[in-house]
Amino acid sequence: MATWQHSSEMLKRLTERIQSKSSLSCHLRSLAQFGQLCLRRFSWSQHCTSQKICQSGFLHDSHSLLLRRYSASGSEYYFPGAVGAPYTDKLELIAGEKEGRVPCFRIMNEYGEISSNIAKEYHPDHQMEPSVMTSMYQHMLKLHVMDTMLYSAQRQGRISFYMTSFGEEATAIGSAAALETADVIFGQYREQGVLLWRGFTYRDFCNQCCGNALEPAKGRQMPVHYGSKELNFVTISSPLATQIPQASGYAYGMKLSNSKNITVCYFGEGAASEGDFHAALNFAATLECPVLFICRNNGYAISTPAKEQYRGDGIAGRGLAYGIDSMRVDGNDLWAVYFAVKEGKRRILQTSRPLLLELLTYRGGHHSTSDDSSRYRQKNEIELYSERLSPLRRMKRFLAFRNCWNDEMDEKYIEEQRKELLTALEEAEKAPKAPLEDLFHDVYDQLTPNLERQKTMLFEFLEREKHPTHFS
Amino acid sequence: MSRMGGWSRRYLHATRTIANLYDYGLQVEQKIQQQLGNSPERVRMNLFGAINHALATALETNDRAVVFGEDVAFGGVFRCTTELQQRFGGHRVFNTPLSEQGIVGFGIGLAVQGFHAIAEIQFADYIFPAFDQLVNEAAKYRYRSGGLFDCGGLTVRAPCGAVGHGGLYHSQSPEAYFCHTPGLKVVMPRDPVRAKGLLLASIRDRNPVIFLEPKILYRSSFAQVPLEDYLLPLGKAEVVQSGEDVTLIGWGAQVQVLCQVAERAKEKMNLSCEVVDMMTLLPYDLETIAQSVKKTGRVLISHEAPITNGLGAELAAALQEQCFLYLEAPIFRICGYDTPFPLANEQYYLPSLDKCLDAVQQLIHY
Ligand SMILES: Cc1ncc(C[n+]2csc(CCOP(=O)(O)OP(=O)(O)O)c2C)c(N)n1
Numbered sequence A: 001m002a003t004w005q006h007s008s009e010m011l012k013r014l015t016e017r018i019q020s021k022s023s024l025s026c027h028l029r030s031l032a033q034f035g036q037l038c039l040r041r042f043s044w045s046q047h048c049t050s051q052k053i054c055q056s057g058f059l060h061d062s063h064s065l066l067l068r069r070y071s072a073s074g075s076e077y078y079f080p081g082a083v084g085a086p087y088t089d090k091l092e093l094i095a096g097e098k099e100g101r102v103p104c105f106r107i108m109n110e111y112g113e114i115s116s117n118i119a120k121e122y123h124p125d126h127q128m129e130p131s132v133m134t135s136m137y138q139h140m141l142k143l144h145v146m147d148t149m150l151y152s153a154q155r156q157g158r159i160s161f162y163m164t165s166f167g168e169e170a171t172a173i174g175s176a177a178a179l180e181t182a183d184v185i186f187g188q189y190r191e192q193g194v195l196l197w198r199g200f201t202y203r204d205f206c207n208q209c210c211g212n213a214l215e216p217a218k219g220r221q222m223p224v225h226y227g228s229k230e231l232n233f234v235t236i237s238s239p240l241a242t243q244i245p246q247a248s249g250y251a252y253g254m255k256l257s258n259s260k261n262i263t264v265c266y267f268g269e270g271a272a273s274e275g276d277f278h279a280a281l282n283f284a285a286t287l288e289c290p291v292l293f294i295c296r297n298n299g300y301a302i303s304t305p306a307k308e309q310y311r312g313d314g315i316a317g318r319g320l321a322y323g324i325d326s327m328r329v330d331g332n333d334l335w336a337v338y339f340a341v342k343e344g345k346r347r348i349l350q351t352s353r354p355l356l357l358e359l360l361t362y363r364g365g366h367h368s369t370s371d372d373s374s375r376y377r378q379k380n381e382i383e384l385y386s387e388r389l390s391p392l393r394r395m396k397r398f399l400a401f402r403n404c405w406n407d408e409m410d411e412k413y414i415e416e417q418r419k420e421l422l423t424a425l426e427e428a429e430k431a432p433k434a435p436l437e438d439l440f441h442d443v444y445d446q447l448t449p450n451l452e453r454q455k456t457m458l459f460e461f462l463e464r465e466k467h468p469t470h471f472s
Numbered sequence B: 001m002s003r004m005g006g007w008s009r010r011y012l013h014a015t016r017t018i019a020n021l022y023d024y025g026l027q028v029e030q031k032i033q034q035q036l037g038n039s040p041e042r043v044r045m046n047l048f049g050a051i052n053h054a055l056a057t058a059l060e061t062n063d064r065a066v067v068f069g070e071d072v073a074f075g076g077v078f079r080c081t082t083e084l085q086q087r088f089g090g091h092r093v094f095n096t097p098l099s100e101q102g103i104v105g106f107g108i109g110l111a112v113q114g115f116h117a118i119a120e121i122q123f124a125d126y127i128f129p130a131f132d133q134l135v136n137e138a139a140k141y142r143y144r145s146g147g148l149f150d151c152g153g154l155t156v157r158a159p160c161g162a163v164g165h166g167g168l169y170h171s172q173s174p175e176a177y178f179c180h181t182p183g184l185k186v187v188m189p190r191d192p193v194r195a196k197g198l199l200l201a202s203i204r205d206r207n208p209v210i211f212l213e214p215k216i217l218y219r220s221s222f223a224q225v226p227l228e229d230y231l232l233p234l235g236k237a238e239v240v241q242s243g244e245d246v247t248l249i250g251w252g253a254q255v256q257v258l259c260q261v262a263e264r265a266k267e268k269m270n271l272s273c274e275v276v277d278m279m280t281l282l283p284y285d286l287e288t289i290a291q292s293v294k295k296t297g298r299v300l301i302s303h304e305a306p307i308t309n310g311l312g313a314e315l316a317a318a319l320q321e322q323c324f325l326y327l328e329a330p331i332f333r334i335c336g337y338d339t340p341f342p343l344a345n346e347q348y349y350l351p352s353l354d355k356c357l358d359a360v361q362q363l364i365h366y
């Protein structure tokens, strides 16, 4: 009983400390302590000898060293499955759902004000040029304009499908700005902002959405399944979560090649329920892959709310179970996202280990153009999140405080962007479709005899069709 | 001992009612064939309405039936489970976390206990994370335990097929993968009346069934669907339209295409085509198609899935064994090509009316 009281008091103190200090490294340290605390709740008093082993990390302990420690301590046996776990004579359980939550790191509040406690190293005014700040905001606006226009283009039947990132503009732009183009992206589908930041143009986006011959995948995939070799953005695939273990593998390859860059993998909190997510984290942890997992936790997977998706403390809470350092960040705060990703990448390269970042945000739009979210969520809920917590609104206020931006500039910029997008869309619509023979290419590196025959048969059929006299 | 007794009593009871329901199903067929039109107990429904209605019937008639899957609670992305949660409660109709292997594994567990576990996979294209649970588990439960355990109450519904803008991952027809798996049944309806009767039969069948729903038909296929509880037999093909010159074999949405082919062949070439809908793809009804082929001597098999190792290959092989001396021409297949399902060139990929008609002409002039 005493140990429980002790640990809950520790928890309280820790939470207070986390709340009072906003420095990110302190935040990380606290998180790690928080995790260890949870484990130690099992037995607070008897951890002295074992803690040394814990700290040294069983991954690096040689077997003989372990055996020596075992014989030295006498009373403890080191099970290979949980080396360093001390014995206890109290049957206590580790709560599956603990009180308190992993705190959410935030730099800028919803009014665009920077927290007064924020450390210099995470303070935008100390770390960034006003021009870069403005550019980040402009990209968020650009993204918003593109989403708005392509969404209505779908409604008009000009493209077949679309997915907006309304409300999540800061997750994409903030993270992209903190990375280099040489960092390789494995995305889900709602991260078009990353591509936008890297230089994918409205034209590139429109070509893909129109499925014309100018886009690299030759119009084979549905809209929003972008890909770019030069921008290190691996082509999107619809089956969820498949990219997550692939990112672990890619990252491992980067490590073997002594790369100075990392692999970054985005996914939703819904996709994190797939088996692939769990495999990916376990692989990345055991094989020490330099990969940054970024979960956009926007509260919904189509109609399924997060509370029906998982129990426990969100996605960040899972890092502990896999032995992966985790951070939770306000995904609607551009600065929190930016500095967390910067710090995350630094740590990944320093430790050559994975890191899990959970961005708390809200899906402001429908799941896709095939969805009508009014069937499953209240209007006032959408209003609360989309207006009060809007990442765009806070950035605009932030810039306005610094006289870098105003409403007039906003309107003008939006108008310019609208025009640019419209032109790109019109051109993309007019561009030719990929030639028919492309249907058979890229299945394999070369056409197989079977495909060759099928291609010939299709063209012969089309030829016969042109001369309907053949039809008696 | 007592458990066994319980089982067999329940089983006997179940088979008795099922036999009655099948009878009713056959009567329904006859009624439809006689074009009785609007009788009071029928309602015009589209395919998703008929599925919804069948699910409601399944839940109503067995309180150990449950319906679950991704986004099922609000009605499902194709509206097939609309209002079922309100009617039958959140403990019987519910959302699952986003994991297909979880959905099917969970369903197997329920079915092993005797529940009717009716699982929805949001798109057939996303069934593959559950491949292991379906192929190694569901299909082999009875065999590996010598009948001690089975998961016959499992039904996995999944929308399949082309829709015009689905591309690689919202268009596939994965039936052949599952038709290569002894222990599974695979069913695909062509219209709302078949959908209801076949789905109820699948749910009450004592084997795990994969029920593939051609999603293009959800809103486009309408019929007067009887409100009564009825079953259409699994393992039986249906001669949709009888003819003398060529047998056209298909399933799901392709049956509609083949009916149009038959119509055009009549107009343009004065040919009479027999159209057969397989309905159950595993175990398939060789007898009905062999009988048809012995009559016509010419066969076209058509499906959307890639041609190589598709179900058409199996049917062609079995037919030539049964009907070799009756054949006037090689068995033709017009199917999808051996490529992933494309977006931009979908119309060229598909086994279209014109491609099928062209094949019919070649069959006749062989
Ligand atoms: C394997 C698989 N199952 C189901 C789907 C259908 N589906 C597409 S998106 C989606 C919800 C994903 O939610 P989340 O991961 O939270 O991402 P968000 O849409 O919220 O950005 C579902 C169920 C799919 N694409 N792949």
Ligand SMILES: [Mg+2]
Residues within 6 Å of the ligand: A268, A269, A270, A296, A297, A298, A299, A300, A301, A302
């Ligand atoms: Mg989500």
